[in-house]
Amino acid sequence: MSEFVALMQSGFMQRALLAAFFTGLAVPAVGTYLVQRRMSLMGDGLGHVAVTGVAIGLVTSTAPTWTAVVAAVLGAIAIELIRERGLSGGDVALALLFYGGLAGGIFVANLGGESTSSLNQYLFGSIVSITPSDVLVTMVMGVVLVILCVGLAPQLFAVAHDHEFAKVAGLNVRFYNLLVAVLAAVSVTVAMRTVGLLLVSALMVIPVAAAQQVTSSFRRTLAMSMGVGMTAAVGGLLLAAAASYRADVAPGASIVLVSLVIFLVAWPVGALMRRRTRRLLPFTDDAPSGQAASTHHVHVHGAHCGHEAVPHGDHVDYLHDGHRHAPHGEHYDEH
Amino acid sequence: MLSRSSSDDDVPVRLTNVSVSIEGRPVVRGVDLQITTGEFVALMGANGSGKSTLVRAMTGLRPVARGSVRLFGTEIGHFHDWQRVGFVPQRSGAGSGVPASVWEVVSSGRLTHRRPFLPMSHKDRDLVTRAIEIVGLSGEKRAAVSNLSGGQQQRVLIARSLAGQPDLLFLDEPTAGVDMPNQQVLADTLATLSDRGVTIVLVAHELGPLAPLIDRSVVLRDGRVVHDGEPLAEAQVHHPDLGLGHAHHPPQSPALDHVPHVAGPFETPDPDEEVR
Known part of the structure; x- marks a missing residue:
């Protein structure tokens, strides 16, 4: 037990806890808007694109965080423009972008003499090796994401809920759509150090999925998903730390598993609540026999x-x- | 400013020779229409006659191929006074991925009057509460919209546009798939608005209880205006002389259901009933 306390008091662990707290708070906030738009897997795609950015950063010895931000933002804007045009081959274009990003990242890293394993800390997360300056960047980005997601909630909600109404109400629909895409790109790179690029999407989507089981309003879903994400990020990190005496557990994996457990608890509760509501509505299961x-x-x-x-x-x-x-x-x- | 007559500012909607095409297919052809303040206009016609497309052109959602659309005297491309315009789109079947409460959806009607990052003012909250009251959904304020019936969802969309206090309100098929009690609530709401002097443009396939409110009917057929003037009863709109078919029935069966009164041998009509 005293060993665990000593671990908690160590500088790297405290930095990791801070990073986990802010990541867990900010990433599901952006995720709420992606889930609302039925674009749950966008985070996953952006994670793939960010790999190329990380590789370029590694090879050119610039900070991989910033090159990843640039790559993810460019990818997000491309995805949004493809989506906006509603092209029939849109999903195929997205697949090309995603896998091009992943393969490009590995290729560039290898070309530059980096082994694939140096990409690993970005693919799977390396929260305990996070530097003080990285923590600061994570905190600042996290706060900016939360301010934008909460402060612009009415606008972002309206644009995704009914874009035609939003347009007639005089909102700049395109601006807000691009803003959500850029927010998603930034949150992917924020979460890169915590859970890793391959599991980013999980931290964006699972807390939202858990929250919406038990809520009936958008704002409450937003707030609750932030709470769930923060609990899962800090809890998962503590779980990994506690397990570290017996085995080397990647915090990214334990964070995602903790949020899945929260979802599994919320699901039956929500199903029960929904069944009660449904009983109040007559004939919902009774399909018309003929017309x-x-x-x-x-x-x-x-x-x-x-x-x-x-x-x-x-x-x-x-x-x-x-x-x-x-x-x-x-x-x-x-x- | 110099050449524009001041009376032009008072005309909520002025269409001059408007044509709209969708993917190269002409849908609205050379429509001239002027709607004056306080009018309650019904845009009618069969499915595919271009009535919805025309309303989408009036709201700027669909670019016009030719002609000009002016709202309150301003060309729509330069129009920024969207606070004065309300829009009730056709209810879409697909919900969003995250639940939204009635209060939240109606609140978004206030967005044209609000600044980003600032919370709702006392006035905003008042107007949202009142809009929900008018459509009779005060009890469902906190309920998720997806849990409501189709008619109630339509009332939520009406309340959302009411909250914005528009001077000009467009409604796209507000009565489609809505049962009679809900249509009556809708009619009462629109009557209140019309009394306040709001200009209302309504796209409708059927008028039902809205019929007595209409000042003027505009009937479209194949994208052209075939009638513009006094309100028409539904039977007249679909009269063969106006050339309007009825999409629901196979061609060999005449539109019997539009004949005003056909009583079956076993029916004993109640004299108090509303007879079409």
Whole structure:
């Protein structure tokens, strides 16, 4: 036990805890917007692209963090432009970008005489070898990400929720879309040292997935996913430290596993809550057996027409001569 | 400023020879339309007649191929006073990946009046609360939108545009797939707005309880205006003389359901019923 306390008091461990705290807070905040846009795997793709940036940094002896930021931001902008145009071959273009990034990174590193293993600390994370200046960069980036994600939440929410409405409301939809892409790129590089590029996407998505099991609002999902991410990052790091007497556990892996455990706890709770809500809505599981159009009708069914109203999914049917009438366009369908 | 007449500023919507094409196919052809302050206009027509596309051109969502769209006297490309414009898009079936509450969706209606990074003011919160009240969803304020019925979701979208206090409101098929009680709430809401002097442009396939509110019907067929003037009943809009088919039925069956009154032998119509 005293050994564990001594470990906690060591400088590298305290730096690692600080980095984990800020990463765990900031990365799921950006992840919430990616999940809202149904782009959960974008973080994974950006992680692949960032590998090329890291390799260029290693080979040219510049700080890999900054070259990775540049590569990931360029990749994110490319992905957003492809998505915006809605090209039919868009997903294939993304695959080309992702795997080009990964293969390019390995190739450049090898060309420069770096062994593939020097890439490993970026691929799998190396939070305990983090330098004081790296901690500072992580903290500053983390704070900036959180300020943007929380401060611009109404705008970012509206743009992703209904982009046509946002456009008519006068918001610069393209600017906010690009902003989310750039935020994702920056958070990938922030998380690079903590969980590694290959597991970045997990820290972006799993806390959000856990939070939305038990929430019914966007802001609460955002706040809770940040809490879950922070708990998982710090908890996973402590778990790895505690296990370090018996085996060499990569903190990145334990952080992701802790957040998965949180998800597995939240899931049944959320499923139960949803089942209770669903019971309040009648007929959700009852699919209409057939839709024969009623040929003619003398009045509009409504609250006072005398026919019994039966709520049915998203509309109301009316009992009429032993069958159910459902309004559809100009006529009534038989349900 | 020098040449523009001052009366032009008062015209909420002025379309001059507007044509819109989608992927090279002409959808709206040479439409001239002027909508004056306080009017309640219904854009009607069959599926594919171009009515939704025309509204999308009026809101700047769809670029025009030819002609000009002016909102409150300003060419739409230079129009920045979006606070005055409200838009209720067609309800989309696909939800987002993260839950959103009714309050949050309606709040985004205030975005045109808010500055980034600043929290909602007291006035913003008041207007959002009132908008939710008007559409009768106060009890569902904290509920996730995805858990509501289709009609209630449509009311959330109406409340969102109400919260922005627009002078000009566009609605794209607000009654589609909405049951009668929900349509009635919608009609009452729009009647309140219309009384306040809001200009309303509504795309509709069917009017239902909205019919008495309409000041003017504009009927489109194949992208051209075939009627512009006094309100038409649905049967007239779909009258063969206006050349409008009905998409729901096979061609051999006449549009029997639009004939005003056809009683079956076993039906005993209640005299109190609304008779179409």
